[in-house]
Amino acid sequence: MSDQDFRDMTYWKATQPDGTDFCTGTVDYAAALESGEHLPALSGKGSFPGLGWYHLATVPTECVGMSWPCRLFEVEPVDDRGDHRPRHAHKVGATSVRVLREIDAHVALGPQGVQVAALIARCGTLTADEVSRLNAARGTARGVATRDATRGIARGTARVAAWDAALYAATPDAARDAAWDAARCATRDAAWALLLRDLIGQHPGWDQDAYDLLTGPWRQTIGPIHPDDGDGDE
Numbered sequence: 001m002s003d004q005d006f007r008d009m010t011y012w013k014a015t016q017p018d019g020t021d022f023c024t025g026t027v028d029y030a031a032a033l034e035s036g037e038h039l040p041a042l043s044g045k046g047s048f049p050g051l052g053w054y055h056l057a058t059v060p061t062e063c064v065g066m067s068w069p070c071r072l073f074e075v076e077p078v079d080d081r082g083d084h085r086p087r088h089a090h091k092v093g094a095t096s097v098r099v100l101r102e103i104d105a106h107v108a109l110g111p112q113g114v115q116v117a118a119l120i121a122r123c124g125t126l127t128a129d130e131v132s133r134l135n136a137a138r139g140t141a142r143g144v145a146t147r148d149a150t151r152g153i154a155r156g157t158a159r160v161a162a163w164d165a166a167l168y169a170a171t172p173d174a175a176r177d178a179a180w181d182a183a184r185c186a187t188r189d190a191a192w193a194l195l196l197r198d199l200i201g202q203h204p205g206w207d208q209d210a211y212d213l214l215t216g217p218w219r220q221t222i223g224p225i226h227p228d229d230g231d232g233d234e
Contacts (some may be wrong), residue, residue: 010093011056011077013099014063014070014108022065027054029073033099038078044095053093060107061158062090068120068165072103079104090133111198115226116162116191121189123169133192135182138216153203159195166191190218194225 015021019030032039043052055061056075063072077094106113126134170180170187193214200211215225 009058011058011075011099012060012063012103012108013056013073013075014066014105015073016059017069017071018070018075019210022067022070029075029099030071032097033073033102039097039099041096044093048093049091053095054097055096056094057090058090058092059090059154060103061110061155063108064157065092066108066157066161067110068117068161070105070108070161072105072108074100074103077099109162110155111194112194112226116195117193119187119194119218119225120162120169122164123166123191126170126183126187126222131180131183134186134217134221137221138182140188153199153206154194159192162195162228163188163193186221189214190225197226 013021013029015029016025019028021027021029027039029039039054039128040055044228045052049055055064060072061196063070075097077092078096079094104113104206106117109116166187167184170184193211196206197211200206200208215229219229
């Protein structure tokens with residue numbers, strides 16, 4: 001990558017809801033946007049990635065270290081000393097960064113980000129009856145619905161963030177039993193598949209049938225998770 005390419009690309013940073021970085025909690029991107037000042041310059045010593053570098057993503061769904069909920073910022077390197085060919089496909093480094101604007105956080109979850117976030121929020125309101133029915137619905141698909149077809153597809157960071165958020169939201173501290181564990185698996189599968197919905201047919205094994213199998217238990221029990229999914233009777 002040339003220096004000009006490095007400067008012309010769009011870069012992203014996902015932060016905690018308070019605007020600070022996930023890694024240390026000490027770099028305040030929200031405050032930098034408000035002030036218009038560059039983030040403090042770092043040393044750039046040592047190889048990237050590592051200490052002394054700001055880590056920036058070239059794809060909003062690959063902000064390594066993010067979790068949901070988050071905030072998302074468009075940023076740019078003030079210098080061009082970042083690692084132009086990092087070992088991580090979607091990560092570059094810079095020693096000084098300018099925060100340009102805040103972007104809707106859903107973008108960090110991909111094209112279906114609004115729907116993924118809504119599903120995660122719904123996970124937190126599951127009733128015992130819904131869990132029982134979700135568990136039963138998943139039982140009919142167990143051994144068939146699999147995430148294997150999606151492994152290796154893009155958006156790995158966003159998928160893990162959505163997966164974890166759905167799992168935690170679906171499990172009250174006082175209700176960790178077999179039924180809830182099964183329900184958690186169903187919510188994980190639904191969130192995982194929904195995040196990749198727009199990529200159906202673009203990868204071997206990731207087709208409409210695979211999507212329907214992973215999302216079926218949730219859609220049959222709770223309802224549609226995307227406006228184009230129909231009424232959940234699949």
